[in-house]
Amino acid sequence: LNDTGHGGITRDALDAVSVSVDGETLKFTDRAREEVKEANFEVDHHQLTASFHFDDEALPAGSARINALKEQTISDALGGNGKSARKALGGALHTIQDFFAHSNQADQGLGIPTFGVEILSALPAAEATCTGSVLNPGSVLISGAGLTTGYFKIPLCNPPTGKCKHGLGICPGI
Numbered sequence: 600l601n602d603t604g605h606g607g608i609t610r611d612a613l614d615a616v617s618v619s620v621d622g623e624t625l626k627f628t629d630r631a632r633e634e635v636k637e638a639n640f641e642v643d644h645h646q647l648t649a650s651f652h653f654d655d656e657a658l659p660a661g662s663a664r665i666n667a668l669k670e671q672t673i674s675d676a677l678g679g680n681g682k683s684a685r686k687a688l689g690g691a692l693h694t695i696q697d698f699f700a701h702s703n704q705a706d707q708g709l710g711i712p713t714f715g716v717e718i719l720s721a722l723p724a725a726e727a728t729c730t731g732s733v734l735n736p737g738s739v740l741i742s743g744a745g746l747t748t749g750y751f752k753i754p755l756c757n758p759p760t761g762k763c764k765h766g767l768g769i770c771p772g773i
Contacts (some may be wrong), residue, residue, distance in 0.1 A: 606636045609692050621706060631685055638689025640694075645771070646751070651690075652697040654751035654765060658719035661698065661748075662712065665691050669715035691715075702748045703728070703773050709746050722747055727761030729773070736770045737764040749773045 602610070610632055617626045627635070637674040645651045650660035668691035675684035695714055696732035699705065712719055722728065728747040731738040737750070737758035749772045750758035764772025 605639050605696055607694055609636045609639045609689065611771075612692075624757045630704065631681070632660055634682065634685040635689040638686040639693040640689075642690055642693035643688075647753075649751070651694055651695065652751065653701045655698075656721050656748050656750070656762070658721045658746065658748065662714065662717060662719040665694055665714045666716070666718070666757060668694070698748075701751075701773070702746060703740055703744060703763070706740055706773065707713070707744060720745065724759075725761075729758070729763035735771070736760075737762055738766075739751055740773055749758075 613627045613632045613635060618623050642651050649655040650664045653661040668687045671687040672684045672691065675681070675687060691714075698712070698714075698716075703709070704711070722745050726745065727741060728744040729737045729740055735756075740763060742769035747763055749763045751765040751767075752758065756764065758764045758772070759764055766772030
């Protein structure tokens with residue numbers, strides 16, 4: 600799954616990155632792309648940390664994570680610690696990818712955040728974002744709902760009242 604999900608997205612994006620410096624075109628090496636891809640994959644070892652995945656409406660914490668990883672990537676790269684910079688970059692890319700996969704941003708046509716700069720705001724806890732049936736709560740996004748993400752709590756099929764499920768297998772959500 601890593602080559603068709605997060606890993607494939609990361610590999611394909613990094614393959615397209617190049618910069619010209621003093622007439623020389625610089626690109627990520629195969630090893631560097633693999634290190635970023637592996638660091639991206641490593642984030643999934645922290646499934647229950649909402650800020651790593653933009654789960655549970657952790658918009659402020661998720662965006663703060665990206666900002667911190669951006670700063671670490673730049674600092675490490677400028678300091679000559681490429682391996683650490685690539686690890687931070689992979690972690691940031693995973694969290695950004697999960698924002699789009701776990702939020703209603705595209706479904707609602709909401710603006711794309713300025714990742715690495717802004718801190719996103721969470722909706723009030725009492726503001727409903729999803730409806731559903733008694734047997735399938737949190738599975739239907741409310742039209743016009745503000746920016747939200749699904750809840751990835753155990754058990755997966757029981758988000759807080761009025762909130763959206765993450766969505767997984769037999770528990771559809773956003």
